[in-house]
Amino acid sequence: xxxxxxxxxxxxxxxxxxxxxxxxxxxxxxxxxxxxxxxxxxxxxxxxxxxxxxxxxxxxxxxxxxxxxxxxxxxxxxxxxxxxxxxxxxxxxxxxxxxxxxxxxxxxxxxxxxxxxxxxxxxxxxxxxxxxxxxxxxxxxxxxxxxxxxxx
Numbered sequence: 031x032x033x034x035x036x037x038x039x040x041x042x043x044x045x046x047x048x049x050x051x052x053x054x055x056x057x058x059x060x061x062x063x064x065x066x067x068x069x070x071x072x073x074x075x076x077x078x079x080x081x082x083x084x085x086x087x088x089x090x091x092x093x094x095x096x097x098x099x100x101x102x103x104x105x106x107x108x109x110x111x112x113x114x115x116x117x118x119x120x121x122x123x124x125x126x127x128x129x130x131x132x133x134x135x136x137x138x139x140x141x142x143x144x145x146x147x148x149x150x151x152x153x154x155x156x157x158x159x160x161x162x163x164x165x166x167x168x169x170x171x172x173x174x175x176x177x178x179x180x181x182x
Contacts, residue, residue, distance in 0.1 A: 079093050
């Protein structure tokens, strides 16, 4: 019985060692891009309106209101900080050049959030005010992530 326990624990250690082996880094950026392109799904970390978002194709993203766009407009995301797949990741320093990856987002709608109630009150003065507002948002649908093979 003790030998079976030792054997199963040895298998677990071997399986854990196999799953955590380090993969050698590709020699150049273009080969890293081709490795990422060969993977079935990719993701990007992009900055939109000053905030960073983790994006994948077909995601629906809600951002603070973008005033200069209309419904149906297609935006090209230029501030890409990281590009990756399941096994490989390429980080920019601080950005990945626009020639290396192309991500487009379509404006789906302009909407408002839930009603927010702000109550202002001063003790013993009889002063009470309620301020209600809805925060405006823009919803974006992320298109496909196209990884180019250009030399950087």
